[in-house]
Amino acid sequence: MLQYSVILCSTLVAIPFLLVIKPRKHALPPGPKPLPFIGNLLQVPRKEAYKVYHDWARTYGPVMYLRIFKREFIVLDSLKAITDLYEHRSSRYSTRPRLVMAGELCGKEDTAILFMKYGAKWRQTRALVHGWMNQRNLENYSPVQVLAAHRLLSNLLDKPEDFSEHLRTSVGSVILKLTYGIECSPHEDPWIAKSEALHKITALASQPGRWLVDSFPILRFMPSFLPGASFLRWAKKSRRIAFDLVRLPYDQIKARLTEDSENAVSSFVHDRLLEKRGELTAQEEETLIVAAGSLYAAGIDTLVSILRTFFMIMATYPEVQKRLQQEIDSVVGSQRLPQFEDLDSLPYVACVIKELLRFNAVAPLVPHSLDEDDVYDGYFIPKGTWVMANIWAVLNDPSVYHDPSTFNPDRFNPTLGEKAEMDPTQIAFCVGLGRRFCPASYFSLSTLFIDITNIVSVFNILPPLDENGQEFIPPLDFELGHIRTLKPFQCRIVPRSEDATKLISQANVVSH
Numbered sequence: 136m137l138q139y140s141v142i143l144c145s146t147l148v149a150i151p152f153l154l155v156i157k158p159r160k161h162a163l164p165p166g167p168k169p170l171p172f173i174g175n176l177l178q179v180p181r182k183e184a185y186k187v188y189h190d191w192a193r194t195y196g197p198v199m200y201l202r203i204f205k206r207e208f209i210v211l212d213s214l215k216a217i218t219d220l221y222e223h224r225s226s227r228y229s230t231r232p233r234l235v236m237a238g239e240l241c242g243k244e245d246t247a248i249l250f251m252k253y254g255a256k257w258r259q260t261r262a263l264v265h266g267w268m269n270q271r272n273l274e275n276y277s278p279v280q281v282l283a284a285h286r287l288l289s290n291l292l293d294k295p296e297d298f299s300e301h302l303r304t305s306v307g308s309v310i311l312k313l314t315y316g317i318e319c320s321p322h323e324d325p326w327i328a329k330s331e332a333l334h335k336i337t338a339l340a341s342q343p344g345r346w347l348v349d350s351f352p353i354l355r356f357m358p359s360f361l362p363g364a365s366f367l368r369w370a371k372k373s374r375r376i377a378f379d380l381v382r383l384p385y386d387q388i389k390a391r392l393t394e395d396s397e398n399a400v401s402s403f404v405h406d407r408l409l410e411k412r413g414e415l416t417a418q419e420e421e422t423l424i425v426a427a428g429s430l431y432a433a434g435i436d437t438l439v440s441i442l443r444t445f446f447m448i449m450a451t452y453p454e455v456q457k458r459l460q461q462e463i464d465s466v467v468g469s470q471r472l473p474q475f476e477d478l479d480s481l482p483y484v485a486c487v488i489k490e491l492l493r494f495n496a497v498a499p500l501v502p503h504s505l506d507e508d509d510v511y512d513g514y515f516i517p518k519g520t521w522v523m524a525n526i527w528a529v530l531n532d533p534s535v536y537h538d539p540s541t542f543n544p545d546r547f548n549p550t551l552g553e554k555a556e557m558d559p560t561q562i563a564f565c566v567g568l569g570r571r572f573c574p575a576s577y578f579s580l581s582t583l584f585i586d587i588t589n590i591v592s593v594f595n596i597l598p599p600l601d602e603n604g605q606e607f608i609p610p611l612d613f614e615l616g617h618i619r620t621l622k623p624f625q626c627r628i629v630p631r632s633e634d635a636t637k638l639i640s641q642a643n644v645v646s647h
């Protein structure tokens with residue numbers, strides 16, 4: 136009942152806006168026929184939207200238009216359209232769409248670069264992140280990445296069934312150590328728990344179509360004690376969690392720098408503070424806090440999603456696992472664990488990583504927006520529109536990737552007479568190479584390399600068993616929050632040999 140009254144109020148608020156829509160010189164792009172007032176609300180897919188949009192593109196073409204109430208959406212379904220807008224018109228298409236719930240009410244616009252509007256604040260934050268995450272600094276991160284990979288092996292040996300949690304701890308501990316110098320505990324670390332809580336909030340807050348306030352921003356001014364305004368109370372709590380997560384670790388480092396400078400550990404934040412002798416202006420401080428917090432928030436979920444998919448693939452495609460192990464064994468042997476120095480000698484590992492990034496499409500629909508009206512391909516693109524790059528469609532285009540629903544790393548391994556298929560690393564991270572490309576692509580690829588090689592060198596990853604003790608293949612069921620990730624699934628993780636078990640123990644003695 137309450138919901139109906141909110142919809143009724145919103146309708147009354149929206150009518151005057153609808154009446155002043157001006158005639159446009161160029162037509163909007165084609166799309167499914169909208170209903171009066173609610174637009175395409177009832178047609179917008181709730182599940183695997185990127186697949187449905189791709190199907191629609193067969194009817195409407197690679198540039199499609201949708202509307203939900205007053206919010207306008209364009210879906211770009213080809214690499215050409217994405218590159219034309221995100222890259223060739225990057226000065227216009229580099230801002231983010233308005234997200235009232237996630238961005239404004241839950242505070243993501245002020246705490247994470249990913250959600251920030253294009254402008255001076257974004258540029259300053261981005262410059263800080265980019266300067267630190269570039270390829271030249273990669274060597275400095277290696278010891279931390281190797282240590283975390285070894286601890287991951289030990290955790291997988293102890294409690295294989297908790298592999299998803301171990302992955303989150305491992306990736307989180309690398310990012311927290313490099314960003315803030317924080318040492319995470321191997322189990323139930325409070326920082327990792329906070330990041331998990333924020334991940335859930337962000338996924339919920341940015342769910343398209345979930346929040347009426349995203350379509351009717353005026354609802355944010357409702358008194359929060361009113362019935363029907365529980366979303367405002369939830370947003371207030373979530374906002375506090377988002378701010379705490381970026382502020383608390385920063386405050387800890389700052390305090391340690393003055394109180395206990397001898398024991399302060401080098402990190403992104405520590406080194407920036409030291410450069411300025413701890414005397415940052417309020418604005419510099421805010422930029423540093425957000426830059427550091429952005430890495431933590433943007434980095435964990437993406438990498439964990441890819442690594443979980445890796446476990447699923449190993450359990451589903453035993454022949455791929457066997458080839459990986461054969462290659463690693465032939466280069467590394469059985470007396471040590473893989474290292475970064477082995478990278479150039481392991482071409483099949485590189486192909487598997489590329490195929491994981493293609494197959495998983497962590498960010499299947501990347502939203503950008505524009506602050507001025509534009510015309511593309513004869514179509515009108517209104518300012519403020521959500522422009523969504525369908526990266527899943529590009530990474531699953533059968534004219535580029537043969538049999539795209541099959542996991543096949545060999546597609547990147549040119550054989551006699553056959554060309555390698557398009558390298559997906561650029562697309563997965565960069566999306567048409569616009570200005571918002573992922574600043575952490577080198578870091579991500581190196582983390583995937585060290586984790587994957589270490590895991591398969593000592594473990595066999597096998598399908599789970601059913602109640603009759605028979606192996607079964609878990610379904611490949613992805614869910615989409617703010618990123619695309621597999622729903623919980625099981626697999627068996629078993630040491631390959633006694634030597635492998637010994638190697639894990641030795642590596643952890645050395646690392647402690």
Ligand code: HEM
Pocket residue numbers: 248249250251261264310429430431433434435437438441497498501502563564565566569570571572573574575576578579
């Ligand atoms: C496999 C792993 C990853 C993938 C596939 C990935 C992909 C992406 C994509 C598609 C974007 C948006 C690009 C756009 O808007 O055009 C992005 C942005 C971003 N990524 Fe990543 N990412 C990954 C890992 C990471 C990691 C590990 C970190 C940090 C440690 C990170 C930090 C960021 C940040 C800060 C942005 C925001 C850039 C901005 O808005 O200016 N990413 N990433």
